[in-house]
Amino acid sequence: MTTIRVETDAPYEVHVGRGVLVERLRASLGDAQRLLVVHQPAMSRVADHLKAELDGIEVLLAEVPDAEAAKRIEVAQFLWQIMGQAEFTRTDAVLGLGGGAVTDLAGFVAATWLRGVRVLQAPTSVLGIVDAAVGGKTGINTEQGKNLVGAFHHPAVVVADLELVDSLPRNELLTGFAEIVKAGFIADPRILELLEGSFDAATDPTAPEFEEVVARSIEVKARVVANDFRERGEREFLNYGHTLGHAIEHTERYRWRHGAAVSIGLVFAAELSRLAGRLPESVVDRHRAILQSLELPTSYPVGRWQTLLGTMRKDKKARGSMLRFVVLDDVAKPRILEGPDDSLLFMAYQSLAD
Ligand SMILES: NC(=O)c1ccc[n+]([C@@H]2O[C@H](COP(=O)([O-])OP(=O)(O)OC[C@H]3O[C@@H](n4cnc5c(N)ncnc54)[C@H](O)[C@@H]3O)[C@@H](O)[C@H]2O)c1
Numbered sequence: 001m002t003t004i005r006v007e008t009d010a011p012y013e014v015h016v017g018r019g020v021l022v023e024r025l026r027a028s029l030g031d032a033q034r035l036l037v038v039h040q041p042a043m044s045r046v047a048d049h050l051k052a053e054l055d056g057i058e059v060l061l062a063e064v065p066d067a068e069a070a071k072r073i074e075v076a077q078f079l080w081q082i083m084g085q086a087e088f089t090r091t092d093a094v095l096g097l098g099g100g101a102v103t104d105l106a107g108f109v110a111a112t113w114l115r116g117v118r119v120l121q122a123p124t125s126v127l128g129i130v131d132a133a134v135g136g137k138t139g140i141n142t143e144q145g146k147n148l149v150g151a152f153h154h155p156a157v158v159v160a161d162l163e164l165v166d167s168l169p170r171n172e173l174l175t176g177f178a179e180i181v182k183a184g185f186i187a188d189p190r191i192l193e194l195l196e197g198s199f200d201a202a203t204d205p206t207a208p209e210f211e212e213v214v215a216r217s218i219e220v221k222a223r224v225v226a227n228d229f230r231e232r233g234e235r236e237f238l239n240y241g242h243t244l245g246h247a248i249e250h251t252e253r254y255r256w257r258h259g260a261a262v263s264i265g266l267v268f269a270a271e272l273s274r275l276a277g278r279l280p281e282s283v284v285d286r287h288r289a290i291l292q293s294l295e296l297p298t299s300y301p302v303g304r305w306q307t308l309l310g311t312m313r314k315d316k317k318a319r320g321s322m323l324r325f326v327v328l329d330d331v332a333k334p335r336i337l338e339g340p341d342d343s344l345l346f347m348a349y350q351s352l353a354d
Pocket residue numbers: 040041042066067068071098099100101102104124125126127128131132133134135136137138147164165166167168169172175176179257258259
């Protein structure tokens with residue numbers, strides 16, 4: 001088992017290993033008398049197993065709709081209702097069991113119930129393990145956009161049991177790699193070398209290369225959120241590729257996976273960096289080559305620019321009417337580009353055409 005400590009004002013550990021779920025969760029329950037397990041349909045058998053194993057505590061199971069359909073106020077309301085009926089108190093705890101959509105939702109419900117109860121995160125997708133479950137950003141979507149309502153709320157522990165990843169479909173596993181590629185370009189070039197060295201090994205959950213890219217990505221995230229939990233500076237770099245990525249998810253009515261939209265967003269941000277005179281073309285090409293080797297999309301139909309631009313104006317990095325983007329000066333040299341000309345943005349968008 002690998003353990004990575006996140007040194008925030010309320011430090012916690014991220015455990016990654018096989019068969020570690022029950023034991024690590026049990027060790028982190030503290031004095032909770034009730035545990036609300038918020039899980040995706042794909043995790044219902046694991047949730048039943050947890051209920052049987054965690055004796056001495058009342059375990060409430062709440063299955064929520066799959067993927068982004070869970071990140072809605074109606075689903076949060078359903079969970080608040082269960083907690084109210086169970087007389088859930090401040091010593092009780094919530095567990096997010098599933099992909100990033102569920103860890104975001106469970107974290108949000110824990111952050112808001114009684115103004116904050118403990119949340120334990122058990123991510124089961126690659127994306128959830130390397131990114132969503134770590135760092136304490138929680139939230140839900142609204143009609144207007146992605147993650148527009150949420151709270152910063154540290155998890156008490158993150159337990160990533162790689163045995164659960166065995167059932168993750170291959171395409172879902174690969175979309176999670178968009179965030180791994182992001183971590184490589186903003187902070188850790190070794191991740192990119194490992195991916196380029198052998199895509200097969202790096203994406204095989206039983207291979208040491210997979211464990212290394214996963215651990216390195218978590219370490220990138222842990223370092224950044226320890227320095228800047230509330231995103232007043234450096235944490236914005238974790239949003240590389242997300243300004244357009246989130247707008248695509250919204251425009252596509254959340255039928256796209258986050259990782260697929262971020263993949264296109266990464267190419268857009270790299271092209272914007274190049275057009276702004278910062279990044280050599282070779283590094284932009286490297287983005288495309290790595291993402292395409294992972295079977296992730298790197299192009300997007302032209303003709304949706306005005307809708308996407310309107311949605312990007314609601315991005316959390318915007319200040320008033322000024323759009324702000326994470327760009328690169330080089331690999332591992334992220335910067336903020338403030339208020340680029342619409343014409344520059346449009347040129348970057350046009351470069352996404354097939
Ligand atoms: N809070 C953060 O810092 C942060 C970071 C990155 C992404 N996110 C959010 O995470 C979400 C994306 O996460 P995701 O890609 O995991 O999507 P997801 O949670 O929708 O999961 C993707 C699919 O995989 C299935 N699945 C998950 N684990 C499985 C398993 N072990 N076996 C079989 N099926 C499994 C799910 O049921 C779903 O159908 C987005 O909402 C995104 O905004 C949040």
